[in-house]
Amino acid sequence: MSVRPLLALIGAALVALVPAAAAARPPAPAPTEPPEFTDASVHDPSLVVADGEFWVFGSHLAAARSDDLMNWELVADGANADNPLFEDVRAELAETFEWAQTDTLWAADVIQLEDGRFYMYYNACKGDSPRSAMGVAVADSVDGPYEDLGIILRSGMWDEPSEDGTIYDARVHPNVVDPDTFFDAEGNLWMVYGSYSGGIFILEMDRETGLPVPGQGYGEHLMGGNHSRIEGPTIMYNPETEYYYLFTSFGGLGADGGYNMRVARSANPGGPYVDAEGNPMSEVRSDPSLPLFDDASIEPFGVKLMGSHLFGHEVGDPGEEPGVGYVSPGHNTTYYDPQTREQFLIFHTRFPGQGEFHQLRTHQMFMNEHGWPVVAPYRYAPASSFDDRVVRRPDVAGEYAFIDHGKEISADLQEASTIELHRNGEISGAVEGRWHLLQGRDRARLTIDGEEYTGYFVRQWEPQSASWVLTFTVSSDGGVSLWGSRLAPLTDQQALDAVLADLDLGDTSAVIADLALPTQGTRGVGIEWASSDPAVVSTTGDVVRPEPGAGDAHVTLTATLTQGELTATATFAVVVSEKVVGGLVARYDFEGDLAETQGRVADGQPTGTRIDTTGGAVGYTEGVSGQALQLDGSAGVRLPDGLLVGPTYSVSLWLRPDALTPYTTTFFGARDPNNWVSLLPRGHDGVDGDTMVWSGNAWYDASAGQQTPVGEWTHLALTVDEGALTVYVDGVEAFAGTGFPDVFTTTSGAFALGVNWWDTPYAGAIDELELHTTALTAAEVAALAGAAAG
Numbered sequence: 001m002s003v004r005p006l007l008a009l010i011g012a013a014l015v016a017l018v019p020a021a022a023a024a025r026p027p028a029p030a031p032t033e034p035p036e037f038t039d040a041s042v043h044d045p046s047l048v049v050a051d052g053e054f055w056v057f058g059s060h061l062a063a064a065r066s067d068d069l070m071n072w073e074l075v076a077d078g079a080n081a082d083n084p085l086f087e088d089v090r091a092e093l094a095e096t097f098e099w100a101q102t103d104t105l106w107a108a109d110v111i112q113l114e115d116g117r118f119y120m121y122y123n124a125c126k127g128d129s130p131r132s133a134m135g136v137a138v139a140d141s142v143d144g145p146y147e148d149l150g151i152i153l154r155s156g157m158w159d160e161p162s163e164d165g166t167i168y169d170a171r172v173h174p175n176v177v178d179p180d181t182f183f184d185a186e187g188n189l190w191m192v193y194g195s196y197s198g199g200i201f202i203l204e205m206d207r208e209t210g211l212p213v214p215g216q217g218y219g220e221h222l223m224g225g226n227h228s229r230i231e232g233p234t235i236m237y238n239p240e241t242e243y244y245y246l247f248t249s250f251g252g253l254g255a256d257g258g259y260n261m262r263v264a265r266s267a268n269p270g271g272p273y274v275d276a277e278g279n280p281m282s283e284v285r286s287d288p289s290l291p292l293f294d295d296a297s298i299e300p301f302g303v304k305l306m307g308s309h310l311f312g313h314e315v316g317d318p319g320e321e322p323g324v325g326y327v328s329p330g331h332n333t334t335y336y337d338p339q340t341r342e343q344f345l346i347f348h349t350r351f352p353g354q355g356e357f358h359q360l361r362t363h364q365m366f367m368n369e370h371g372w373p374v375v376a377p378y379r380y381a382p383a384s385s386f387d388d389r390v391v392r393r394p395d396v397a398g399e400y401a402f403i404d405h406g407k408e409i410s411a412d413l414q415e416a417s418t419i420e421l422h423r424n425g426e427i428s429g430a431v432e433g434r435w436h437l438l439q440g441r442d443r444a445r446l447t448i449d450g451e452e453y454t455g456y457f458v459r460q461w462e463p464q465s466a467s468w469v470l471t472f473t474v475s476s477d478g479g480v481s482l483w484g485s486r487l488a489p490l491t492d493q494q495a496l497d498a499v500l501a502d503l504d505l506g507d508t509s510a511v512i513a514d515l516a517l518p519t520q521g522t523r524g525v526g527i528e529w530a531s532s533d534p535a536v537v538s539t540t541g542d543v544v545r546p547e548p549g550a551g552d553a554h555v556t557l558t559a560t561l562t563q564g565e566l567t568a569t570a571t572f573a574v575v576v577s578e579k580v581v582g583g584l585v586a587r588y589d590f591e592g593d594l595a596e597t598q599g600r601v602a603d604g605q606p607t608g609t610r611i612d613t614t615g616g617a618v619g620y621t622e623g624v625s626g627q628a629l630q631l632d633g634s635a636g637v638r639l640p641d642g643l644l645v646g647p648t649y650s651v652s653l654w655l656r657p658d659a660l661t662p663y664t665t666t667f668f669g670a671r672d673p674n675n676w677v678s679l680l681p682r683g684h685d686g687v688d689g690d691t692m693v694w695s696g697n698a699w700y701d702a703s704a705g706q707q708t709p710v711g712e713w714t715h716l717a718l719t720v721d722e723g724a725l726t727v728y729v730d731g732v733e734a735f736a737g738t739g740f741p742d743v744f745t746t747t748s749g750a751f752a753l754g755v756n757w758w759d760t761p762y763a764g765a766i767d768e769l770e771l772h773t774t775a776l777t778a779a780e781v782a783a784l785a786g787a788a789a790g
Contacts, residue, residue, distance in 0.1 A: 199224025
């Protein structure tokens with residue numbers, strides 16, 4: 001019989017009650033072999049072990065499974081009738097959706113109780129208020145189908161009695177979301193839950209029925225209140241320290257929200273919980289005199305395990321830009337392996353430069369000498385044997401990329417600096433102090449600016465260099481976590497050579513936008529630039545294009561590299577293209593073919609399921625005017641390269657989707673896989689699935705505030721005028737914003753309909769596509785929408 005992993009933590013008495021079976025992870029690879037990862041997107045994950053597999057359940061009724069915590073298979077997603085976890089979740093949980101005034105579910109939690117069945121604690125929230133409902137459903141198998149047992153808690157009943165009999169007050173009463181149900185060491189069942197509003201609460205549960213023990217109301221308050229941005233609680237028991245650890249996420253979950261994971265502990269599951277400084281977490285709440293959702297009053301509390309950070313990439317470093325890091329990591333779950341005594345932190349995270357896109361990640365945890373968790377800097381990949389954890393002093397000495405997670409709740413990335421751990425025990429560089437290797441194996445102690453940090457040295461897989469490196473993870477009694485990742489030794493000459501070999505400005509044969517000229521390379525190599533014609537290309541990369549008819553300009557850029565007393569130079573020939581007169585670039589009417597109707601550019605060509613594949617077939621159907629292109633979700637159309645060039649352009653087309661799937665593109669244009677513009681009939685969860693214009697790498701979300709309907713023709717248009725973006729739906733402005741990234745900075749951009757390099761292809765019709773090199777006016781867009789509609 002399989003059980004929730006937390007059951008594996010309990011003492012012998014409970015083990016006798018509920019037989020445990022740990023998930024079977026495959027043998028670890030040899031240190032020279034690269035680990036393999038398969039990623040999935042499950043927001044707000046909660047973990048359960050079933051039949052030797054790890055399962056995570058999360059928001060929007062998403063679920064994924066794995067047998068090694070590294071390779072995940074998405075098995076369910078979307079609170080809709082097609083989700084296999086319920087026969088029809090829309091009908092089954094109709095009362096919940098009605099109460100919460102929403103069409104989706106938030107963070108689910110699944111546990112296996114002693115009757116062998118799986119209990120799902122689901123919840124739904126209106127979102128702009130704490131009007132929420134939490135219930136429980138049960139299934140014989142972890143993958144369902146689940147049958148509803150009913151709602152167990154409600155919140156947000158304004159001006160009405162709440163679960164504890166008093167009038168609901170969101171400053172002191174909880175938002176009944178984010179449940180985590182667990183057994184304690186004596187076999188008692190508990191549920192911790194809550195988000196923002198009145199804070200985090202805990203309930204005693206009936207271990208036989210899975211329902212709250214009657215008469216508790218909302219239960220006991222553990223932390224938060226007055227709308228403190230604290231949510232996503234989960235509790236883990238550690239049998240070695242004999243503490244219960246309460247993990248929560250502080251801040252906001254979005255890419256700009258500063259989400260970060262923190263922990264407090266207690267000798268009892270029901271609290272009280274304290275942080276490493278001994279602060280009672282029950283007293284942590286927002287100051288009512290400060291603005292709503294202010295973080296200042298809660299920021300100092302809890303042991304901060306991880307926040308937004310970046311091990312960056314400089315010229316000459318291995319790997320690719322921007323490096324390795326996370327944005328707003330949080331809403332974690334945990335796993336303790338009863339056989340190996342290993343501990344894991346599983347969470348969702350966003351990524352630098354990738355907006356609201358998110359995936360699961362697993363990191364290993366360790367308990368430092370004061371009994372507090374510290375988290376390994378890189379995602380989990382097992383070393384080949386326990387002996388590989390043995391660390392010796394010569395292994396430690398060297399330069400490290402260094403992250404100080406601090407205590408801030410901030411959207412800013414904590415970027416790595418460089419420090420050196422010297423053989424004599426000194427630390428220099430960005431910080432100064434001393435380091436110690438304790439017990440001759442892997443325990444670390446660092447003293448920096450008089451503050452002591454303890455934790456572990458850990459060998460980990462570092463993805464940029466594709467190698468196993470030594471890292472350290474330590475935390476202080478002040479609740480601050482530090483990470484280090486050892487850098488490969490380089491002499492000054494090797495660093496200079498690495499920068500010289502890596503320095504590349506890309507295709508400079510037809511430049512139409514400013515150039516990014518780096519000024520620093522790996523290990524502090526300096527880079528200075530000179531230009532043969534600063535009026536055309538400045539020494540900082542600013543480009544001024546010649547006027548139409550003046551011809552292209554030819555410029556030589558020279559980079560001088562300096563490291564210590566060593567120097568080297570590199571030159572680049574740059575051709576700056578003259579400006580062109582704007583106008584209609586291409587029009588595709590799709591009258592039974594993919595021809596460009598004005599003969600301006602080449603015809604379109606069918607693709608497979610991705611922009612750079614072939615072999616797909618397209619069809620035609622009745623359009624808004626004549627015929628239209630019909631795509632069935634297995635093919636797209638590759639348009640000619642270089643259709644749009646520069647920071648000013650417009651796209652206009654008609655859509656009639658047959659289905660809506662997140663991230664699916666209709667019109668797609670890209671400079672490369674990291675810089676692109678995509679028109680989505682259904683956007684990601686961060687914009688509630690609304691139609692949007694989406695761009696990366698300089699991320700931009702432009703939501704139309706509405707979703708393109710299935711089975712109906714809708715006219716969509718976007719105009720870009722040197723960073724000013726306007727999105728139109730049926731000829732009416734739906735979004736206007738500034739700061740839109742300049743994507744088409746080359747003359748060789750890739751363009752397609754219905755496909756990109758990653759996502760589910762579009763299924764539906766497209767008609768009357770027009771591309772312009774000017775920003776169309778509102779009247780011109782309305783005319784395009786009205787002409788075809790009429």
